[in-house]
Amino acid sequence: MKLEGRKIYKGIAKAEAIVTKDGISFYGGVDPDTGIVVEVGHDLEGQSITGKVLVFPTGKGSTVGSYTMYRMKKNNKAPAAIVNEEIDTIIAVGCIISEIPCVDKIDIKNIKTGQKLIVNGSEGTVEVK
Amino acid sequence: MRLEQIEKDMLDGKHGKSAQKSMEILTTLGEIFGAECMVDVYGVQIAGVSYANLGEAGLEFLNEMAEDGKVRVLTTLNPAGMDRENWRALGIDEEFFKNQNRAIDAFAKMGIITTCSCTPYLIGNAPHYGQHIAWAESSAVCYSNSVIGARTNREGGPSALAAAITGKTPKYGYHLEKNRHGQVLFKINASVKGTDEFGVLGKFIGDKLVENGKKIPYIAGIPSATVEELKSFCASVATYGGTALFHMEGITPEYNKYAKPSEIVIEINQDDLDKTRAELIDDDLEIDFVSLGCPHASIHEIAEIAKLLEGKNVKKEFWITTARPTKRIADEAGYSKIIEEAGAKFAADTCCVVAPIKGRFKGIMVDSAKACYYGRAKNKFKVKIGSIEQCVEEAIK
Numbered sequence: 361m362k363l364e365g366r367k368i369y370k371g372i373a374k375a376e377a378i379v380t381k382d383g384i385s386f387y388g389g390v391d392p393d394t395g396i397v398v399e400v401g402h403d404l405e406g407q408s409i410t411g412k413v414l415v416f417p418t419g420k421g422s423t424v425g426s427y428t429m430y431r432m433k434k435n436n437k438a439p440a441a442i443v444n445e446e447i448d449t450i451i452a453v454g455c456i457i458s459e460i461p462c463v464d465k466i467d468i469k470n471i472k473t474g475q476k477l478i479v480n481g482s483e484g485t486v487e488v489k
Numbered sequence: 490m491r492l493e494q495i496e497k498d499m500l501d502g503k504h505g506k507s508a509q510k511s512m513e514i515l516t517t518l519g520e521i522f523g524a525e526c527m528v529d530v531y532g533v534q535i536a537g538v539s540y541a542n543l544g545e546a547g548l549e550f551l552n553e554m555a556e557d558g559k560v561r562v563l564t565t566l567n568p569a570g571m572d573r574e575n576w577r578a579l580g581i582d583e584e585f586f587k588n589q590n591r592a593i594d595a596f597a598k599m600g601i602i603t604t605c606s607c608t609p610y611l612i613g614n615a616p617h618y619g620q621h622i623a624w625a626e627s628s629a630v631c632y633s634n635s636v637i638g639a640r641t642n643r644e645g646g647p648s649a650l651a652a653a654i655t656g657k658t659p660k661y662g663y664h665l666e667k668n669r670h671g672q673v674l675f676k677i678n679a680s681v682k683g684t685d686e687f688g689v690l691g692k693f694i695g696d697k698l699v700e701n702g703k704k705i706p707y708i709a710g711i712p713s714a715t716v717e718e719l720k721s722f723c724a725s726v727a728t729y730g731g732t733a734l735f736h737m738e739g740i741t742p743e744y745n746k747y748a749k750p751s752e753i754v755i756e757i758n759q760d761d762l763d764k765t766r767a768e769l770i771d772d773d774l775e776i777d778f779v780s781l782g783c784p785h786a787s788i789h790e791i792a793e794i795a796k797l798l799e800g801k802n803v804k805k806e807f808w809i810t811t812a813r814p815t816k817r818i819a820d821e822a823g824y825s826k827i828i829e830e831a832g833a834k835f836a837a838d839t840c841c842v843v844a845p846i847k848g849r850f851k852g853i854m855v856d857s858a859k860a861c862y863y864g865r866a867k868n869k870f871k872v873k874i875g876s877i878e879q880c881v882e883e884a885i886k
Binding site for chain 1: 514517518521536537542543544545546550645646647648
């Protein structure tokens with residue numbers, strides 16, 4: 361199945377999906393040194409997003425979140441790609457400065473945790489294997 | 490997006506790595522928000538300066554941008570986490586001082602004027618009516634759009650820096666006239682005077698806008714307002730309502746440019762303002778900290794504070810937060826001497842919102858509704874709002 365969305369940041373990533381219905385705040389919500397979601401009560405609390413295709417509806421929280429994503433990339437703890445329903449400024453800027461392939465306008469109900477995905481940020485597509 | 494040759498060249502990397510990264514940020518945001526083209530900006534105000542907010546991650550990004558990045562337009566900075574000269578007396582530790590300076594050095598290397606103030610419009614980053622700018626700092630965004638009639642969206646740290654390095658911003662949102670119309674009419678049937686009362690009004694309007702899912706208020710019934718009252722109002726309505734633009738009948742330059750909103754009309758009576766004020770005063774309050782200058786105090790406010798403090802003795806920690814250039818004027822005018830002899834402290838370059846003072850005090854008294862919000866949420870203080878006179882009285886009590 362190939363889902364058509366909108367390109368946000370270029371690059372191709374092939375990795376396993378981790379899907380949540382909750383919004384993500386990278387600032388305060390994710391530990392940039394471990395890649396683990398630390399927001400109390402979050403759907404993904406305690407799980408690592410490192411090297412996965414992180415699939416969530418949209419970003420939330422402080423604009424400092426873009427810098428947190430950059431720090432994760434430098435620590436080799438960043439997700440391999442990001443797929444959103446509707447991108448927000450913080451996640452978009454975070455993907456650009458951290459060079460993380462990103463696609464939005466995807467109906468994320470079509471994706472399940474553990475599925476292998478190919479995210480093509482240059483074309484704006486997500487292939488579910 | 491339709492790009493000019495120089496914009497395409499920046500995107501292709503012909504003007505260096507930082508310009509390329511910046512143009513990537515701006516074109517992506519432009520695509521997301523449906524901009525047709527870029528617009529040249531007169532000036533930029535950058536937020537995300539305090540090391541407490543930036544952290545090592547932000548600093549690393551700034552250093553990478555500073556490798557070959559130089560700003561193309563007038564660019565100033567938001568408050569830092571400390572007074573750059575008087576940091577030790579204000580309880581800032583050596584390590585924070587060093588890290589904060591690393592961040593400021595990176596900004597300076599890019600040609601940014603390291604003013605560290607949330608009131609750039611008072612100290613020389615002053616656009617005129619209709620000019621396009623790219624500002625971060627929500628209170629200054631609201632002031633420049635509304636009181637000056639310049640045009641800016643609410644930028645974040647990286648997008649403002651990208652605008653500074655390219656001299657461009659994508660043309661969407663508040664850059665377009667069609668998005669600047671008032672949405673909710675507020676009719677005020679009460680007298681509103683002083684920075685604290687304007688802050689209370691800003692909270693009431695901000696809360697109502699959020700309830701109604703709207704952003705741009707049109708305010709009628711304010712016969713006059715000072716720069717200081719408007720700056721306090723801007724900070725408050727931006728904090729509580731996310732507002733970047735308002736129109737005030739007879740006061741702001743665009744109030745009669747667009748149709749007065751009539752779909753949603755909200756009356757504001759004295760009772761409403763009294764209730765809102767009560768929400769900005771906590772129970773079981775023990776005040777051990779008084780802070781004036783949110784947004785940064787003008788020279789007019791400092792003169793007023795000096796007059797109130799002359800010959801008095803301050804009994805509590807008392808900060809006056811302001812821009813360094815304004816402090817220098819106060820030095821020359823003799824106000825600083827009066828204020829410091831009374832035992833109050835200047836905290837230039839910083840403020841009670843961004844300084845790393847979480848948990849250091851029990852209760853804070855301020856004349857700013859914005860400072861109340863962050864005093865509670867970020868620094869875990871109990872809060873009380875009052876006029877400048879009441880704040881000084883509390884400090885010498």
